[in-house]
Every structure is written in structure tokens, then in C-alpha cells.
Amino acid sequence: MTSNERAATLLRGMLRIRRLEEKLIHLAEDKTLIRAHYHLYVGQEAAGTGACSALRRDDLVFTTHRNHGHVIAKGGDPFRVIAEIIGRRDGYLGGRGGTFHVAAPEIGIPHTSAIVGGSLPIAAGTAWAAKLGRSDRVTVVFFGDGVMEEGVFYETLNIAQLWRLPILFYMENNSVTPEERPGRGSPTSSHAAKALSDIPRAFGIDTTILDGTRVDRVARAVGGLVARLRAGEGPLFVESRTTRWPGNYGSFPRLPGGDTEIGWAWDQAAPVEEVREWHAKSDPILLWARECERAGTLSRDAIVTIDREVREEIEKAAAAALASPPPDPRAVLENAYA
Amino acid sequence: MPERVISFAQAIAEAVEGIMEEDPRLQLIGARFTGHTKSARVMDPIMERYADRISWPPISEIAYCGIAIGAAITGVRSVVEMSTATFSYEAIPQIVNEAAIVHANSDGRVCAPVVFHVLYGIRGAGAAQHSGSPQGWYWSAPGLQVAMPATPADMKGLLRYAALRSSGPTVLLDHQRLMEGFGPVPEGPFEIPFGQASVEREGDDATIVAASIQVQRALEAADVLYRDHGIAVEVVNLRTLQPLDHATIARSVKKTGRVVVTDESPEDAGVASVLAGIVASEMFDSLRAPVKRVGVLPVPVPYAKTMEDFVTPRVERIVAAAREVVGR
Numbered sequence: 001m002t003s004n005e006r007a008a009t010l011l012r013g014m015l016r017i018r019r020l021e022e023k024l025i026h027l028a029e030d031k032t033l034i035r036a037h038y039h040l041y042v043g044q045e046a047a048g049t050g051a052c053s054a055l056r057r058d059d060l061v062f063t064t065h066r067n068h069g070h071v072i073a074k075g076g077d078p079f080r081v082i083a084e085i086i087g088r089r090d091g092y093l094g095g096r097g098g099t100f101h102v103a104a105p106e107i108g109i110p111h112t113s114a115i116v117g118g119s120l121p122i123a124a125g126t127a128w129a130a131k132l133g134r135s136d137r138v139t140v141v142f143f144g145d146g147v148m149e150e151g152v153f154y155e156t157l158n159i160a161q162l163w164r165l166p167i168l169f170y171m172e173n174n175s176v177t178p179e180e181r182p183g184r185g186s187p188t189s190s191h192a193a194k195a196l197s198d199i200p201r202a203f204g205i206d207t208t209i210l211d212g213t214r215v216d217r218v219a220r221a222v223g224g225l226v227a228r229l230r231a232g233e234g235p236l237f238v239e240s241r242t243t244r245w246p247g248n249y250g251s252f253p254r255l256p257g258g259d260t261e262i263g264w265a266w267d268q269a270a271p272v273e274e275v276r277e278w279h280a281k282s283d284p285i286l287l288w289a290r291e292c293e294r295a296g297t298l299s300r301d302a303i304v305t306i307d308r309e310v311r312e313e314i315e316k317a318a319a320a321a322l323a324s325p326p327p328d329p330r331a332v333l334e335n336a337y338a
Numbered sequence: 339m340p341e342r343v344i345s346f347a348q349a350i351a352e353a354v355e356g357i358m359e360e361d362p363r364l365q366l367i368g369a370r371f372t373g374h375t376k377s378a379r380v381m382d383p384i385m386e387r388y389a390d391r392i393s394w395p396p397i398s399e400i401a402y403c404g405i406a407i408g409a410a411i412t413g414v415r416s417v418v419e420m421s422t423a424t425f426s427y428e429a430i431p432q433i434v435n436e437a438a439i440v441h442a443n444s445d446g447r448v449c450a451p452v453v454f455h456v457l458y459g460i461r462g463a464g465a466a467q468h469s470g471s472p473q474g475w476y477w478s479a480p481g482l483q484v485a486m487p488a489t490p491a492d493m494k495g496l497l498r499y500a501a502l503r504s505s506g507p508t509v510l511l512d513h514q515r516l517m518e519g520f521g522p523v524p525e526g527p528f529e530i531p532f533g534q535a536s537v538e539r540e541g542d543d544a545t546i547v548a549a550s551i552q553v554q555r556a557l558e559a560a561d562v563l564y565r566d567h568g569i570a571v572e573v574v575n576l577r578t579l580q581p582l583d584h585a586t587i588a589r590s591v592k593k594t595g596r597v598v599v600t601d602e603s604p605e606d607a608g609v610a611s612v613l614a615g616i617v618a619s620e621m622f623d624s625l626r627a628p629v630k631r632v633g634v635l636p637v638p639v640p641y642a643k644t645m646e647d648f649v650t651p652r653v654e655r656i657v658a659a660a661r662e663v664v665g666r
Contacts, residue, residue: 094445121401125408155401335446338506
């Protein structure tokens with residue numbers, strides 16, 4: 001892939017998540033579509049997109065209650081993702097899962113736990129199975145910094161290291177200020193550790209700190225880590241730092257300043273005051289668009305075109321999802337027991 | 339040909355050896371199975387022979403249960419030997435909130451066939467934290483199968499079915515006090531599919547519905563009832579709570595009209611209560627007396643032997659309950 005193609009692929013991948021989730025915020029105005037609180041990945045698109053760009057289709061990914069971005073990044077169909085989130089028959093799980101559990105077994109996301117830390121040992125289990133089967137497929141488990149407050153985190157890291165499992169623990173710390181992103185510490189109000197990255201290191205697990213707003217750096221770094229996992233050097237750990245999008249506080253996301261305008265990449269004064277600084281320093285999509293333009297890998301026209309294509313793709317996906325029927329209620333009685 | 343008789347512990351060893359031999363990918367996480375009993379050594383040859391397929395994890399129940407689930411999702415089955423049932427409480431989030439939901443939540447596309455093996459119940463001197471009976475909890479988690487063998491043959495056939503044939507997760511509860519019990523067990527491999535109760539003894543006066551150790555106690559009670567009171571009871575061995583063989587219970591209740599349900603779990607909101615509810619709501623027309631429950635008295639299990647015996651659903655309590663439903 002040329003650097004131009006790569007630039008376009010990464011931009012398209014991130015935009016797909018952003019436009020899909022902006023669409024969800026609009027859909028959520030209708031309480032019959034998104035019937036409870038939900039969690040968005042806005043501001044973290046570079047992490048999932050960059051990391052999954054380094055994976056094969058048969059590699060396994062585990063995610064969390066904040067899963068939409070990971071499923072799209074692993075190759076999920078926006079139509080089936082939206083259909084699942086609004087509880088329709090064409091959703092990946094036939095409407096059983098909703099926003100909490102979006103998974104896509106056919107692309108390597110077999111089961112999504114919405115419990116904090118719930119996926120960690122299961123992900124270690126798929127890595128264990130790969131190792132037992134002498135397969136070189138790897139498992140990446142994405143999770144938030146809150147998981148490091150759970151006991152299951154410590155038990156899983158310990159076994160993963162004792163058994164040398166081919167797994168990448170990809171911790172997304174989304175509560176870091178732009179100034180703190182390159183630093184050593186990662187202070188949180190609810191953890192005694194000064195730097196969360198000290199914890200996997202105490203288990204002897206090689207740990208990388210990444211700026212999770214820089215999609216190319218994430219992609220390159222994870223590419224290197226995945227190669228090491230395939231060579232049997234697991235487990236490995238990443239702390240990926242992003243800065244929380246102002247629309248993402250509380251359980252019901254909102255769109256301060258409206259949908260992202262791709263032109264904000266070169267017109268940084270345009271966004272409303274509340275989000276202006278975030279868009280300037282922390283929005284992974286605008287950072288990448290700006291960088292590509294500066295490096296000459298994508299022109300403004302090319303960026304605008306990609307954005308328009310993605311918007312159209314998501315609009316079509318949403319329309320198809322809305323046209324998908326609700327599942328037959330009696331179908332719920334099937335498959336309770338395997 | 340004379341029937342071959344072996345102990346429950348020997349049946350476990352045979353079952354484990356059989357499944358390890360048949361499925362070369364099958365893993366064991368832990369491999370003791372028999373607890374602190376005289377029979378503990380029956381597993382020694384198997385641990386030696388299959389050492390490369392047995393993992394001895396750290397004391398991390400929630401993590402290794404989750405690992406077994408993940409492995410199962412990608413095609414590697416395992417039997418997780420957790421020892422004392424109360425240790426599985428540390429893994430409830432994985433067993434109940436992950437393994438149980440995997441299949442339904444994926445709209446039937448993903449399976450997690452793991453066997454979680456535990457030793458439940460009042461084993462003697464376990465006191466409050468090593469005498470737990472969680473079968474009712476696991477039964478109330480849709481998606482989990484719950485197996486409770488009563489005889490050596492049950493054990494061999496049920497473990498084989500759970501480990502090799504079933505596509506779903508199973509909690510298999512053994513009772514330590516069954517380990518030295520003997521019974522006829524066919525040589526060679528055989529399976530007991532889930533949801534098939536067996537009638538262990540026939541009788542016309544009352545039905546005792548039970549699983550696991552309560553089947554053995556019910557059979558003892560049946561001897562006493564016949565000898566001392568002329569009461570002929572039928573003993574239904576459920577083998578699995580989930581799936582539950584409603585038909586076999588109903589057939590027996592239709593014949594006798596009088597029912598005692600017994601389980602070594604708390605009497606209130608435990609297995610005996612659920613069974614009593616099923617009998618009362620589905621088989622009311624057959625009943626000629628109220629259903630009696632015999633379970634563990636609803637207190638934390640005590641250490642002192644006098645107290646421990648008192649809370650146990652012993653033979654005498656089953657005898658008394660049966661006499662009450664029969665009225666003599």
C-alpha cells in the first residue's frame with residue numbers, strides 16, 4: 001500500500017466510526033430506537049482503527065460496552081452494527097445484544113462482555129487456545145483504564161504472563177489531558193498507582209505507552225507488537241492515551257457544536273468554544289487530516305471526498321437498519337441452551 | 339455376565355481417562371476431582387499420563403474459568419476442576435454472566451462447551467465456607483446446564499456427555515461423601531444424555547424426587563420405610579436439574595400421588611422448593627397430599643458435628659417426610 005492509500009484507508013476507517021456514532025446520537029432522540037444509555041468511541045477512533053489495521057481477519061478482538069468503534073475497525077458492516085444497536089433482526093446478534101454487546105463472530109469478535117473486565121480472561125482463553133493449537137493468530141483485548149480497578153485484571157495478567165499467551169492487552173486511557181499524553185504518569189482519581197503502566201511492568205510484561213490520538217503511530221506500533229506476539233513473545237501491554245471528547249461525559253452522549261466538520265482541520269477557529277480546544281489538540285481525525293495535508297499524502301479535496309463518501313455510506317447503512325424489522329419475539333426462546 | 343462394581347471415585351478416573359483419550363485437544367484445568375478423600379490417589383496415573391494437557395493455574399478462579407470459556411469459544415474444550423464448590427463463587431461473573439449467555443447472546447452462533455466441576459455440600463467439618471450447595475443458583479442462570487450424578491455409572495456417563503457431546507456450558511456438582519460409594523458401571527465408553535432421569539427403585543405409595551447424594555439417602559430411607567412401616571416408595575434420580583426430565587417425574591407422581599422432594603441445598607429458595615413448585619403447578623391433578631420438601635435447614639452450615647448433622651437432610655428426615663405424605 002502506498003503512503004497515500006494508507007493515509008486514505010486510515011482516515012476512512014476513523015471517519016466510518018465517527019459518522020456512525022454521530023448518526024447514533026441523532027437516532028437516540030427517538031427513545032424507541034436506542035432505549036437506554038450507550039457509550040461512544042468518539043475521540044478514540046485512532047486507537048481502534050490503528051490497532052485493527054495491524055490485524056488479520058482471523059485474529060481475535062475483544063471489546064467492551066464501548067464497542068462500536070472496535071467492531072467497525074475490525075471490519076464490521078455499519079448496517080449490521082446499527083441494526084444491532086437499535087435492536088433489529090439484521091443486527092449481528094439478531095437484536096439480542098444491543099449497544100452493550102455488539103459482536104461479530106464472522107470477523108473475529110465472538111463475544112462482547114459489557115461488564116467491566118468481563119472480556120479479559122475470555123480473551124486470554126482464545127489466546128491460550130491459539131497457543132495450544134500452535135496457531136499464530138493473536139488476540140487483542142481492548143479495555144478502559146477502569147478495568148485496572150477490577151480484581152480479574154490482576155488474575156488475568158498473572159496467568160497470561162505465566163503461560164506466555166499471545167495476547168495484546170490494549171488499555172485505552174481516555175482521561176488524559178493533551179499535555180499528559182506523552183508523560184510517564186497516568187493519574188486517575190480512583191487508582192493508587194501513579195502510573196498505570198507500572199502495573200503490567202510489575203508482572204514483567206513488556207509495556208508500550210502510545211498517544212492514542214495518532215493513528216499512524218498506533219498502527220505502526222501495534223504492527224510491531226503483533227509481529228512479536230506471532231513470534232511467541234506475548235503477552236504484551238499497551239497504554240493508549242486519549243483525551244475525552246466533551247460530548248462524552250455522563251451516560252447520554254451529546255453533540256456539542258454539532259456533527260464534526262472536516263473543514264475544521266484547516267479552519268481551527270470554526271468549532272464552537274466548548275469543543276474548539278479538543279478539536280485542535282485531541283481529535284484524532286482532524287489531527288490525521290491536518291497531518292496528511294501537511295505531508296502531501298492527501299489533498300483537501302481528497303479528504304473532503306472521503307468524508308462525503310463515508311457520510312453517504314453511513315446514511316445508507318442507517319436507512320437499511322431502520323428498514324430492518326424487529327425480531328420475532330418468540331425467537332428469543334431459541335438458543336438459550338446450546 | 340456378572341456386573342462390574344467400582345467406586346464413584348474410580349468412575350471419575352475412568353471417565354476422565356476416557357474423555358482425554360477420545361478428544362486429543364481436550365484440556366484439564368486442575369485434575370484432582372475427588373477432594374480430600376481416601377480415593378484421592380485414583381487420579382495419579384491420569385495426572386501422569388496426561389501431564390501435558392493438564393494446567394495447574396494460580397488461585398485465580400475468575401480468570402481460569404474465563405480462560406476456559408475463551409478457549410471453548412474457539413474450539414478447545416476443557417474440564418475445569420474447581421475442587422470445593424464455594425471456590426466457584428469467586429468465578430460467578432464468568433460462569434453466570436459470560437459462559438451462560440454466550441450462546442443465546444450470539445443468536446446461537448457461538449458455543450462455550452466448558453465443564454465446571456465442583457464438590458458441593460456438607461462433606462463433614464467444612465463449616466460455613468466449605469459446605470456450600472450452589473446448584474440452585476446455577477440452575478437459575480439460563481444457559482447453564484446443571485448435572486448432579488448420584489451413582490458411579492451416572493458420573494461416568496454424565497461427565498462424558500458434558501465434556502464431549504454437549505455444546506453448552508455445564509456445572510457438574512459432585513458430592514465428596516459419594517466418593518467411596520460403589521455401584522455397577524459398564525466398562526468402556528458410554529454417555530448419559532442430559533435430561534434423562536432414572537427410576538432407581540419402584541414403589542406405589544409415594545415418590546421421592548432427588549439428585550446426587552439425596553438419591554442414596556432416599557434409597558436408604560426407602561429400605562427403612564418398607565421394613566418398618568410397610569411403605570413402598572419410588573425413587574426418581576434426576577441426574578440433571580437443567581435440563582429437567584419433567585416426564586419421568588410426572589409419570590411417577592401420577593402413579594403414587596404423594597411426593598417428597600429432597601436436595602442438599604437450602605430448603606427455602608433451593609432446589610427442593612423449585613421442584614415442589616413444578617410438581618404442584620404441573621402435576622396438581624395427580625396429587626393426593628401436599629408436597630413435602632427436605633433440604634438443608636436455612637442457616638450457614640455449622641462446624642460442630644451435632645449441629646452439622648441436625649441441618650443435613652438426613653435419612654431420618656426423608657423417612658419422616660414420606661410417612662407424613664403417606665399418612666402412616
